[in-house]
Amino acid sequence: MEKKYEDIVKELIHYVGGEENIQTVTHCATRLRLVLLDNDKIEMSNVENLRLAKGAFVAGDQLQIVFGAGLVNSIYQEVVEFLGMSNTEVKTNVKASSKTKQNPLQKFIKSISDVFIEIMPSILAAALLMGLTSLLSTKGLFGSESIVEMVPAISGINRMVSIASSGIFALLPMIVAYSATKRFGGRPALGLAIGAIMIHPNLADAFGVAGGSSSPEVVNVFGLSIELVGFQGGIIIALMIGYIVAKLDELFNKVLPDIIKFVLSPMLTILISSLLLFTIIGPFGRELGNGLTNGLLWMTEHLGILGFMIFAGVQQIIVITGLHHTFGAIESQLVANTGRDFLNPLMSVALVAQGGAVLGYMLLHRKNKKIREISISAFTSVLFGISEPALFGVTVKYKFPLIAGCIAGAISGGYVFLSKLTAVGYGTTGLPGFTIVDPANNGYLHFVVAHLIAVIGGITLTYAFGKVYERKNTDEKDIILEENVASMIEKEAEKELSVFED
Numbered sequence: 001m002e003k004k005y006e007d008i009v010k011e012l013i014h015y016v017g018g019e020e021n022i023q024t025v026t027h028c029a030t031r032l033r034l035v036l037l038d039n040d041k042i043e044m045s046n047v048e049n050l051r052l053a054k055g056a057f058v059a060g061d062q063l064q065i066v067f068g069a070g071l072v073n074s075i076y077q078e079v080v081e082f083l084g085m086s087n088t089e090v091k092t093n094v095k096a097s098s099k100t101k102q103n104p105l106q107k108f109i110k111s112i113s114d115v116f117i118e119i120m121p122s123i124l125a126a127a128l129l130m131g132l133t134s135l136l137s138t139k140g141l142f143g144s145e146s147i148v149e150m151v152p153a154i155s156g157i158n159r160m161v162s163i164a165s166s167g168i169f170a171l172l173p174m175i176v177a178y179s180a181t182k183r184f185g186g187r188p189a190l191g192l193a194i195g196a197i198m199i200h201p202n203l204a205d206a207f208g209v210a211g212g213s214s215s216p217e218v219v220n221v222f223g224l225s226i227e228l229v230g231f232q233g234g235i236i237i238a239l240m241i242g243y244i245v246a247k248l249d250e251l252f253n254k255v256l257p258d259i260i261k262f263v264l265s266p267m268l269t270i271l272i273s274s275l276l277l278f279t280i281i282g283p284f285g286r287e288l289g290n291g292l293t294n295g296l297l298w299m300t301e302h303l304g305i306l307g308f309m310i311f312a313g314v315q316q317i318i319v320i321t322g323l324h325h326t327f328g329a330i331e332s333q334l335v336a337n338t339g340r341d342f343l344n345p346l347m348s349v350a351l352v353a354q355g356g357a358v359l360g361y362m363l364l365h366r367k368n369k370k371i372r373e374i375s376i377s378a379f380t381s382v383l384f385g386i387s388e389p390a391l392f393g394v395t396v397k398y399k400f401p402l403i404a405g406c407i408a409g410a411i412s413g414g415y416v417f418l419s420k421l422t423a424v425g426y427g428t429t430g431l432p433g434f435t436i437v438d439p440a441n442n443g444y445l446h447f448v449v450a451h452l453i454a455v456i457g458g459i460t461l462t463y464a465f466g467k468v469y470e471r472k473n474t475d476e477k478d479i480i481l482e483e484n485v486a487s488m489i490e491k492e493a494e495k496e497l498s499v500f501e502d
Helices: 006-015 044-048 071-083 087-101 104-137 152-170 172-183 188-198 206-211 235-255 258-321 323-338 343-364 369-383 388-398 400-419 431-436 443-501
Strands: 022-027 031-036 056-059 062-066 217-221 224-228
Touching: 006 044, 006 071, 022 071, 031 071, 044 056, 056 388, 062 388, 104 152, 104 172, 104 235, 104 431, 152 172, 172 188, 172 235, 172 323, 188 235, 188 258, 217 258, 224 258, 235 258, 235 323, 258 323, 258 343, 258 388, 258 400, 323 343, 343 369, 343 388, 343 400, 343 431, 343 443, 369 388, 388 400, 400 443, 431 443
Parallel strands: none
Antiparallel strands: 022 031, 031 062, 056 062, 217 224
């Protein structure tokens, strides 16, 4: 196979202290991640200036180099081949290093991220299909009638699209339980089984009970009166019960004799998990999920525009910490409870504002070829919902563009509030986010305007901040240079005086 990036691989390995200093190599959508034995051996300035690299930083126990979507996969493969690692060795090393180096918060964030990364294709498919059926069915977008009414021939297709999108969301607790069980070490089929129990048709529909249109059956379990209500929309419950199923499966596979393990292990796992689901996990998870949703809704109702601006202003800072991976559970719960996601447009404008900041920085340094290449590549990634190249390649690196982008995001977040812009799904931002916009209240028009505000605001504020910041830095450098020159002249004068006196 042709080695397109051999020079990058060799230089990278040299700049991180050689092969013997590399413990693991992994990657995400945009970043190559290295866990090293000794981070002090990193030559960071050289790593940042690698060909095609858009930035580098150390987060927690990892050196992360931003290459961008698609490219990072190819470079990762060449690094692994150069180091002579097999996929099995990589996975084993990653598990070992994560156990020894990650703190509890990092482990929690990564586990939630892993659960949703596994099922994100299905969530994206559902969100995009839901956006498509909204586009086809909504009146007033292209006239007084909807597209389906104007073209009746596509009504059947629209109905199938609607069933496909709503079907995925209806079964989402089962999908999440499957992924969670798999992630935490259990057999995925058992996760599917407990997920099926969560949405069993003999249970009273959770939304019907909440709306007062149906009443649940009540049974006695160990003296407790338990309402047999389904867990439709119970994403957080699915996460928790998936963890329980995985740990019970591991436990019974360890303690039971081989002769009865095959039969009793899955039976006991599902039996105990089901009891916990209806008695402890379900009620607690339902309250937790409702609490998160109600808390976010409280923010919009009581903090109003200020709440929206704060969230949009700090969202990309949350991305830097990695905590944004937990938003998937919150957004899915929000969609399940309300049918809409007001966080998605806020995250989208916050993302695009950082892209505007990148363009503003490029404008300040338009004669610098390296900055121009990095900025264009980073902004392209932003358009498709990936902000890491912009953050770690430009805005975080130079600081003032990050601040400018956050302010622009906050301003645009205020517009999102005023325009009542929401989404019918989640999981995609930037240009792809247009497909899941709620068409109500001229949603498509407000989506475009909000993002133009974010981009233009990011460009303008970054350019203005840059003029002040870089002029100040230049003045400080000139003062330091003048002081150094004066000091040198003084020292030379002292030497000449000393020679003259001698």
